Every structure is written in structure tokens, then in C-alpha cells.
Amino acid sequence: MAARPSRRWILRRLVASGLLTPSALASFAAIAIASGVNLASLLRFAARRDPEGIALVEAGRGWSFAELSGQCERMAAALRDAHGVVRGQPVGIVGRNGADLVRAVFAAARLGARVTLLNPEMSRPQLAALVELHHIRLVITAGGGEGLADDVACPVLDAAKLLETAPLRHRRIGRVGGGELVVLTGGTTGPPKAAARKPSVLNFARLFLHLVAALELDRCKSALVAVPLFHGYGIAAFLVALALGRTVHLMPRFGAEAASALIARERIEAVVVVPSMLQRMLARPADLSSLRCVISGGAALPPPVAVEARRRLGEVLFNLYGTSEGGVAVFAAPADLAAAPDTIGREIWGVRVTIRDGSDAPLPDGERGRICVESKAAVSSDSWIETGDVGFRDGAGRLFVRGRIDDMIVSGGENVSPWEIETVLLTHPHVAEAAAIGVADPDFGQRLVAFVVPTVGAQLDADALSDWLAERVARYQRPRSIALREALPLTAIGKVDKKALRHIV
Numbered sequence: 001m002a003a004r005p006s007r008r009w010i011l012r013r014l015v016a017s018g019l020l021t022p023s024a025l026a027s028f029a030a031i032a033i034a035s036g037v038n039l040a041s042l043l044r045f046a047a048r049r050d051p052e053g054i055a056l057v058e059a060g061r062g063w064s065f066a067e068l069s070g071q072c073e074r075m076a077a078a079l080r081d082a083h084g085v086v087r088g089q090p091v092g093i094v095g096r097n098g099a100d101l102v103r104a105v106f107a108a109a110r111l112g113a114r115v116t117l118l119n120p121e122m123s124r125p126q127l128a129a130l131v132e133l134h135h136i137r138l139v140i141t142a143g144g145g146e147g148l149a150d151d152v153a154c155p156v157l158d159a160a161k162l163l164e165t166a167p168l169r170h171r172r173i174g175r176v177g178g179g180e181l182v183v184l185t186g187g188t189t190g191p192p193k194a195a196a197r198k199p200s201v202l203n204f205a206r207l208f209l210h211l212v213a214a215l216e217l218d219r220c221k222s223a224l225v226a227v228p229l230f231h232g233y234g235i236a237a238f239l240v241a242l243a244l245g246r247t248v249h250l251m252p253r254f255g256a257e258a259a260s261a262l263i264a265r266e267r268i269e270a271v272v273v274v275p276s277m278l279q280r281m282l283a284r285p286a287d288l289s290s291l292r293c294v295i296s297g298g299a300a301l302p303p304p305v306a307v308e309a310r311r312r313l314g315e316v317l318f319n320l321y322g323t324s325e326g327g328v329a330v331f332a333a334p335a336d337l338a339a340a341p342d343t344i345g346r347e348i349w350g351v352r353v354t355i356r357d358g359s360d361a362p363l364p365d366g367e368r369g370r371i372c373v374e375s376k377a378a379v380s381s382d383s384w385i386e387t388g389d390v391g392f393r394d395g396a397g398r399l400f401v402r403g404r405i406d407d408m409i410v411s412g413g414e415n416v417s418p419w420e421i422e423t424v425l426l427t428h429p430h431v432a433e434a435a436a437i438g439v440a441d442p443d444f445g446q447r448l449v450a451f452v453v454p455t456v457g458a459q460l461d462a463d464a465l466s467d468w469l470a471e472r473v474a475r476y477q478r479p480r481s482i483a484l485r486e487a488l489p490l491t492a493i494g495k496v497d498k499k500a501l502r503h504i505v
Contacts, residue, residue: 010213010349017218017244024049038178039109040076042243043069054247057266058098065245068103075107075163077170083138083155087112087176090135094118094127095142097229097250100159102238104140105229107162112179117230119184120144121492124151134182143252183232183324210349211240214331215318220269220293222247224262226254226277231493232324233298237272246270254494260286274298274494276433279305282312283432283456291316297328299495300401300419303341304426310338319345321401322373326385329353329373330399342423343398344391351375353399354384355392368392368402390417407498409438409446414476421448421479424472428465430458433488435496436479439505447480449505453488460484 051066095101128151142159149156227234297320315334321344322328332345403419418436425434433453489500
């Protein structure tokens with residue numbers, strides 16, 4: 001589907017998926033009346049549709065929808081009765097992908113709490129600072145945040161122990177309105193900021209329905225969500241798969257070999273990744289033939305990776321573009337990526353995107369500027385949000401990103417985007433990964449420094465690579481140096497950590 005899908009097509013696909021049947025709508029309405037509309041409602045909905053179906057698998061252990069829903073209800077009752085959690089209370093949850101994290105999120109959401117997802121890779125002082133900054137009154141740990149109780153004033157509970165001590169019989173919770181789900185931005189220009197969303201059915205309906213229809217996840221029986229759930233992209237993908245009643249596989253930490261082996265062994269049909277994860281999986285001779293849907297997001301998808309995925313796997317790659325503040329805004333189907341591997345696609349139903357210059361005036365097609373989005377699913381649904389990216393729209397309506405605003409440098413009076421150099425480097429047959437950053441330079445003001453990971457077994461020479469690159473880019477774009485490395489530092493979600501690279505230079 002190269003063009004943006006029509007509302008009629010989306011609704012037809014949803015009817016075929018079973019989500020908009022009278023019985024499904026009646027079931028969700030009954031859940032909303034009985035227990036309110038919150039994240040836990042999605043789990044209860046899936047449990048009603050297929051109670052014995054396997055909802056979640058971790059390390060070979062599976063939980064049915066009914067079993068998982070019952071455990072979350074018990075945990076919610078324990079949080080209410082033993083720890084006084086009420087609607088609107090700030091609750092922090094820190095953990096790695098797994099059943100404990102999932103249960104903690106749904107249990108707190110069931111009570112209408114303001115749930116803040118925290119990065120388990122942060123240090124204890126960093127986590128303690130965020131607990132104080134966001135006025136969190138209770139923290140639940142689930143495979144992360146060990147020892148945090150010594151650094152914070154509020155209670156710290158272990159999710160596994162909370163479930164063990166939760167009573168089998170408890171006072172019914174009843175109807176509770178939706179709370180808030182808070183994900184923290186990456187903090188590329190400062191400390192992480194909160195991006196809070198209320199699970200409003202109206203605000204999220206068009207986004208959810210478009211993604212379900214376009215990704216055709218209803219045709220996939222199982223999915224591996226490799227992206228951390230504390231990230232907005234990861235938790236959104238998990239919730240979509242859950243609402244559809246798919247079996248979701250989770251791994252506490254991503255490893256390309258382990259993920260590929262899991263896909264091959266379990267014949268998993270869908271996988272949710274960031275581009276670096278997909279890139280590393282494609283670099284291995286693994287059996288990925290069961291995949292019918294590969295969803296990439298959370299970072300820019302390098303065109304060579306899109307081309308290689310299409311060659312290896314066929315027409316199965318989808319790309320999502322969005323931000324923590326703006327939510328998912330743009331979607332590229334396999335046909336879009338086949339026609340233009342560097343596109344991020346077209347707006348999702350209910351989203352508007354504009355390209356603006358410094359004076360906030362919209363730019364015509366083909367001209368580069370700041371990408372801004374407006375969406376009902378955004379943190380601020382009634383105003384335009386700057387994504388921080390530079391891009392343009394072509395005559396066919398496709399959108400393109402050409403790097404981050406804060407990554408751009410001026411070298412010898414010319415604007416230089418690290419993204420463009422990284423993209424060219426990745427076309428070299430012996431380059432597996434590439435990253436570029438700007439550094440101060442006495443002659444040009446700023447220059448780029450590039451970091452490259454060779455393909456497995458390749459004999460790559462930095463000087464020869466520099467000569468190869470010089471023939472393909474402008475003089476002012478040439479990096480001052482190219483450093484060969486065994487691996488690039490990654491953030492917790494799997495993006496290249498450019499902050500860490502700046503400490504290397």
C-alpha cells in the first residue's frame with residue numbers, strides 16, 4: 001500500500017480482524033462499565049475474548065490472558081489495601097522486559113495511578129533524582145533499581161514479592177477511571193522530561209485503529225517486542241499486540257543472536273525493533289523466514305538496512321516515526337520503503353505534519369525545515385510539537401528525515417548533517433555500523449568525526465575508507481578522521497549513544 005490508506009480501508013481491515021464485531025464492542029463496553037477505561041481494560045478485554053490463549057512468554061514460561069489478568073487484579077488489590085495506592089497517585093516502575101514489569105504496570109494502571117516508567121539502566125543516584133523530581137510516592141522494581149530503597153524516601157516494593165504476598169481473596173476493586181502513563185524522553189539536550197498521556201479512548205482510537213489495520217498484526221499469531229517497555233515505542237507496541245490477543249515474547253536484554261534464535265525456534269511472526277537491532281540480526285545467517293511483519297521505529301532507519309531487510313525477508317518491513325511528546329505520527333509500509341528506502345512514510349490517520357522554517361512559516365514540498373506534528377495522541381493535543389528533526393516532503397506526499405537539528409554542524413560556513421555521512425558510509429560493503437558527531441576544529445569551526453564497525457571478518461583500513469568516502473561526499477562533509485571500533489555504544493533502547501562517543505574524542 002503505497003498511498004495513505006483511506007478510512008474505509010482501515011475500517012474494513014478492522015472488521016476482518018474481529019475488533020469491531022458487535023460482540024467485541026459489547027465486551028469492551030461491559031468492561032468499561034464494570035471497571036472503567038484504563039490500560040488494564042485492554043488486558044481484561046483480551047482475557048474475555050480468549051481466556052486460555054497465551055498472552056506472554058518469558059524464558060520459556062507462558063501465561064494465559066486469564067491468568068495474567070487475574071494476577072494483575074490481585075496485585076492491584078494488594079497495592080490498594082496494603083500500600084494505600086489510589087487514583088492519581090504517582091507510582092514509579094523500574095524494570096526490564098518481563099512478566100514482573102508487565103504485571104506491575106497493569107496493576108498500578110488498574111487503580112488509576114500516575115505510572116512513570118523508569119529506565120533500569122540508570123544509576124541509583126539518577127533514579128533517585130527522578131523519583132524526587134516527579135514526586136513519586138511509591139516505586140515498584142521488576143528486574144532493575146536494586147538497592148534503590150537506600151536512596152529514596154518513599155517505599156520501594158519488589159514486583160515478584162508483591163505478587164507472592166497478594167491475597168487470593170480480596171475486596172473487589174470496582175470501576176476506576178484512567179490514570180496517566182508517563183514515559184521519559186531521551187534527554188538528549190538535558191535531563192529526561194516527562195511525556196504524560198491519559199489513556200483516552202477518543203484520543204488514541206484513530207492512531208490505534210490505523211496501526212492495527214496497516215500493520216496487519218491480526219494475521220500474526222505471535223510477536224517479539226525487543227524494544228524496552230519503559231520507552232513509549234516499546235509499551236505502545238506491546239499494548240497493540242495485547243489488545244489483538246497475540247502472544248508476546250519478551251527478553252530482559254536484547255541480543256541479536258538470542259533474538260534470532262528465539263524467532264527461529266518459536267516461529268515468531270512479528271518483531272518490534274529499533275534499526276540497530278534489525279541491522280545486527282540481518283548481519284547473522286539466522287533463520288528469520290517465519291517473520292511476516294518487522295516493525296522498526298525509535299530511531300532513523302538507515303536506507304541500506306531497509307534495502308537489506310527487503311532482500312532477505314521480502315515485503316515485511318514497516319517503519320514508524322514519532323517522538324515521546326508527539327507519539328507515533330508517521331508510518332511507512334513496505335511499498336513506501338520499496339519506492340524510497342529513506343522515507344519515513346506518511347501521516348497516520350488523525351495526525352498532521354508540517355515542515356517549517358525559522359519563522360514558523362510552512363515550506364513547500366522539497367524544501368528542508370523543522371518537522372512539526374499535531375496529534376490528538378500527543379502530550380499537547382491542541383498545539384504543534386517540534387520533533388527536533390530536519391526533513392522535507394516530496395511531491396508524492398512522502399516524508400523524509402535528514403538528521404537532528406542539534407546534531408547539525410557548520411563546517412567552513414556550510415551546514416553539515418552527520419546523518420548524510422552515516423548513510424553513505426553504510427553503503428560500503430565492509431561497513432556494518434556507522435556514526436558521526438561534530439567536534440570543534442581550529443580551521444573550519446567544526447568538523448565531523450566518524451566511527452565505523454566493520455562487517456564480521458572484513459579487513460577494513462581507515463585511510464582507504466576515507467579515500468573511498470572522499471569520492472562520494474562534498475569536501476566540507478568529509479570527516480576529520482574515521483575510527484574503527486568493534487562496537488558502538490548504545491543507549492538502553494538501542495540507539496547509538498552519541499553522548500558516549502563525544503567522551504571518546
